Amino acid sequence: MTASVLRSLHHDRAPGDPLVVPGPWDAASARVLVEAGFPALATPSAGVAASLGHEDGSTPAAEMFAAVARIVRAVPASVPVSADIEAGYGLAPKELVERLLDAGAVGCNLEDSADGVLLDARRQADRLAEVRAVAGDALFVNARVDTYVRGVPDGTDPEAETIRRALLYVAAGADCVYPIMAPPEALPALAAAVPAPLNALARPDGPAPRRLGELGATRITFGPGLQRRAMAALxxxxxxLRTA
Structure with missing residues (x-):
């Protein structure tokens, strides 16, 4: 599977018909999601971390890439898999791209915060541009914008700062932007201002994917939400069983 297939799934979508991309945390969950008919998958770093016995944000890079590779191997070659690789584990762009491609991923999430703090937006844009230069068209790059989870400086409008960052990242070559935890009411303005597909996070207490699409989201992901629901069911x- 090539990144061009994943890229094409994000375009020419009607409002209310977003690309719904669930997040498998291991090979078994990936097979279930593919059997349900989803055309693409996006691994959640927090869900994978939980499956490996780590806290969110503390998974060693080697374990994360190995987990992604197992997921890729578990699904048909026709199903593109994108990998959440957090802020990139401190790897240089060349090594980061090589390890993603070696794992079989054709897309990635890269977030613009580290240790709970927003990174400088222009430096992040430069890093994204380096990733794009190394990868060419071989990776679908989803640039996560963490303004709504990390906060912005006093006196700064969160929506305006999100748009500023998103525009820098798109100009650097990002295929999609992901303002994680953006309130649903902000999605129309974000979608109107950013000339790229918009990824929205679906939450159990929030609007359904179709409604998020109507508000401007092109792509819907769930973070570790599906893994947590599965663990709650278990x-x-x-x-x-204890009381039977």
């Missing part, structure tokens, strides 16, 4: 089963 916990309920386990409790039932």
């Amino acid at each position: 916990r309920e089963i386990a409790d039932g």
